[in-house]
Amino acid sequence: MKPRPMIAGNWKMNGLAASLVEARAIADALAQAGSSAEVALCPPATLIGQMAEALRGSPVLVGGQDCRAEASGAFTGDISAEQLKDAGASLVILGHSERRAGHGETDELVVAKVEAALRAGLRPIVCVGETLEEREAGWAIAVVTGQVEDSLPKALDGKAFAVAYEPVWAIGSGLTPTTEQIVEVHTAIRGVLKRRLGASGEAAPILYGGSVKPSNAAEILHADEVGGALVGGASLKSADFIPIIRALG
Numbered sequence: 457m458k459p460r461p462m463i464a465g466n467w468k469m470n471g472l473a474a475s476l477v478e479a480r481a482i483a484d485a486l487a488q489a490g491s492s493a494e495v496a497l498c499p500p501a502t503l504i505g506q507m508a509e510a511l512r513g514s515p516v517l518v519g520g521q522d523c524r525a526e527a528s529g530a531f532t533g534d535i536s537a538e539q540l541k542d543a544g545a546s547l548v549i550l551g552h553s554e555r556r557a558g559h560g561e562t563d564e565l566v567v568a569k570v571e572a573a574l575r576a577g578l579r580p581i582v583c584v585g586e587t588l589e590e591r592e593a594g595w596a597i598a599v600v601t602g603q604v605e606d607s608l609p610k611a612l613d614g615k616a617f618a619v620a621y622e623p624v625w626a627i628g629s630g631l632t633p634t635t636e637q638i639v640e641v642h643t644a645i646r647g648v649l650k651r652r653l654g655a656s657g658e659a660a661p662i663l664y665g666g667s668v669k670p671s672n673a674a675e676i677l678h679a680d681e682v683g684g685a686l687v688g689g690a691s692l693k694s695a696d697f698i699p700i701i702r703a704l705g
C-alpha cells in the first residue's frame with residue numbers, strides 16, 4: 457500500500473506570532489482546493505499552541521522540531537513529546553542534521569526520542585542524510601542506510617512514522633541532488649524499511665528535504681519512492697509553500 461504523501465514545513469528558529477498569518481493562508485488554500493497530501497507545519501515551540509489554535513478545523517497538522525526522550529523532569533530548557541502533544545502537535549521532526557551536528561545527537565539518542573514520540577502519540581519524521589564529504593567519497597548510500605538502521609526502534613509500525621532524506625549539503629544551500637541520486641537513496645531506504653518491518657515497511661512515506669522550492673518541487677515529488685517533502689526556507693511564506701503542495705498534482 458502506497459503511503460499518503462506528506463508535505464511538511466520546518467520553520468526552524470523563525471517566526472513570531474505575526475507569522476501565523478502564513479499558516480492561515482495555507483489552511484485557506486487547502487480549504488479552497490484540497491490536496492492529496494497530508495500537510496504539516498513545524499513552527500518553533502513558542503508558536504505550537506497558537507498555531508494549533510489558528511489551524512483548528514483545518515487539515516493542516518502542527519508539529520514540533522525536536523523533543524526530549526524523557527516525559528518530564530529536571531531538564532531546563534527542554535520539551536518532552538508529551539508537552540508537544542499537549543500544546544497541539546501531532547508530529548515531530550527528529551534527528552535533523554542541525555541537531556545531529558549542532559547538539560551532538562547520536563543515532564542512539566534519536567531512537568530514544570522516536571520511542572518518546574510514539575509513546576506520546578506523536579508521529580515522528582526521522583531525518584537522515586550524508587554530508588558533502590561523505591557523498592564525494594562514495595559513501596552516501598552506506599551512511600544513509602546506516603542512519604536509518606540505527607535511528608529507528610526495533611519494533612515499529614510503518615504507518616506510525618515517516619523518514620526524511622535530507623542531504624546535509626542540500627539544506628539551505630540551493631543545491632539539490634539529481635533526481636537519479638534522490639531515487640537511488642530513497643530506494644535504498646525503502647529496502648531497509650522492508651527488511652526491518654516486512655510489508656509494514658511500505659507504509660512509511662519517505663520525504664525528500666533540501667532546497668525544495670516551487671521551481672523544483674514537481675520533478676522531485678514525482679520521482680520514484682519520493683513520498684513528499686520536508687521544506688525549510690520555502691515553508692516560511694505561503695506564496696512559496698502553497699505551490700509546492702500544488703506541485704503534487
Ligand code: PEP
Binds near residue numbers: 629665686689
Ligand atoms: C530542512 O532543514 O529541513 C530543509 C529542508 O531546509 P531547506 O528547505 O531550507 O533546504
